Amino acid sequence: MPVEDYGVWKALPVHYEVEDRYEDPKSPHLSLYYHDNYGTEPQFDVRYRQKHIHKPSKRKSPQDIPGLFRAAINIKSTDRDSRLAYWVNYTLGDHPIVQNLANLDFGFHDIHKVKDSCLDYIRSDLFDTKKGRLLPHDIDGPNNDMIDVLVPEIKKSIDEQAEIYIFGSRFNSRDGIHDVHMNQGNIEKFRRDDGTFQDGGLLIHYKETGQWTGVFLAFASQAIHTDDKDGHAISCLTWGKFLPTEFVENSVAIKEAVVKKQKSVTLTNLTNRRVSLASWKLHNSAGQAQELPASAVLNPMSSGGFEVSNLHFSNNGDIITLVNEEGLKVDGVSYNSQQGNMEGRPIVFAH
Known part of the structure; x- marks a missing residue:
């Protein structure tokens, strides 16, 4: 009824x-x-x-x-x-x-x-x-x-x-x-x-x-x-x-990054839904990009690390940008030369 x-x-x-x-x-x-x-x-x-x-x-x-x-x-x-x-x-x-x-x-x-x-x-x-x-x-x-x-x-x-x-x-x-x-x-x-x-x-x-x-x-x-x-x-x-799934800035955040030797980026899903990162990319300030694996996914309110061995990060400081499959910016962070020369230690970004 x-x-x-x-x-x-x-x-x-x-x-x-x-x-x-x-x-x-x-x-x-x-x-x-x-x-x-x-x-x-x-x-x-x-x-x-x-x-x-x-x-x-x-x-x-x-x-x-x-x-x-x-x-x-x-x-x-x-x-x-x-x-x-x-x-x-x-x-x-x-x-x-x-x-x-x-x-x-x-x-x-x-x-x-x-x-x-x-x-x-x-x-x-x-x-x-x-x-x-x-x-x-x-x-x-x-x-x-x-x-x-x-x-x-x-x-x-x-x-x-x-x-x-x-x-x-x-x-x-x-x-x-x-x-x-x-x-x-x-x-x-x-x-x-x-x-x-x-x-x-x-x-x-x-x-x-x-x-x-x-x-x-x-x-x-x-x-x-x-x-x-x-x-x-x-x-x-x-x-x-x-309705299209809408990813605005801050839906997925760049939490940490290791920019020397075994380079990696840790991403955090800030939403309460599962997010597929297939075809998402990370960019540096020079315009170079590396695509995340097709199997990349983040569960609600969780974090995950991804290797980015093919993406160059400058020791003098750089900008890391995350874009979704449509090329829209989801998050961006920057670091300075002092942080860029930390040997093997992750740079933690505040949001």
Whole structure:
């Protein structure tokens, strides 16, 4: 059966909290707190909950803040592929759906009252599917995980006192909403939740400028083709297979290098997914390159050393650059003449 109590909540955002890899490595969420009393300033205390930054979470307190509703937004999947697909459309104001939404009263509206305004990632033409990004939950480096891309959008909506439209399934307690993501094409475990025109998402209306922004999330394991009746997968093509794997700088880092005699480079996978390094290359500043072995691979959050006997490194200092199979830079480091003359000892690079 489809997700229960599906609808849209028109509200005003006032606060958010996000769980990083230390607080919840398994099923983290971004909690967006909001109210729906337009013109009334809510009374709440954000100190009601104390976060444990960079420590394993030991809190047993509830996740609610008295006086506010909460949207629980998934930022990691519990599937084998834990990445999420992420799309943002900054020109959603051109879509006919916004005219229906703008006339809604503040509060929650179930599917029967907003039938013409429900979301469907496959059938509603809400965004360009090819422009999505596959992102892990929380890894080192800028603009390369779900926290990096989602928090700025949420923060801006709060700072600019925007109106938000949260699509998903209302809690049984009616004090918030979840399933703020695609709700069709699920793996067998969650197939019962499949349905058409019941996808979750976040639409943001900046009243002063008139801009509408849409933020849309799906699990990498969800199918991109579903049947029109039940929303069940009708092909094995998933977002994880459809969207190109994106390697930005800092996804794989050059950790160490031995530049004299038995030359080698140690690479570290900073992501939580297995990375094949076939056809990747290491370059020096002279433009010379050596390709990594076809069998080269790094498991999630692991390191591996690779011999580079055919690549010349200058004792006077050099630059080592790592590029992927498409020739795009993934990481780069440099060392000076003092480091270049260390006999057989690895140069350790800080990131």
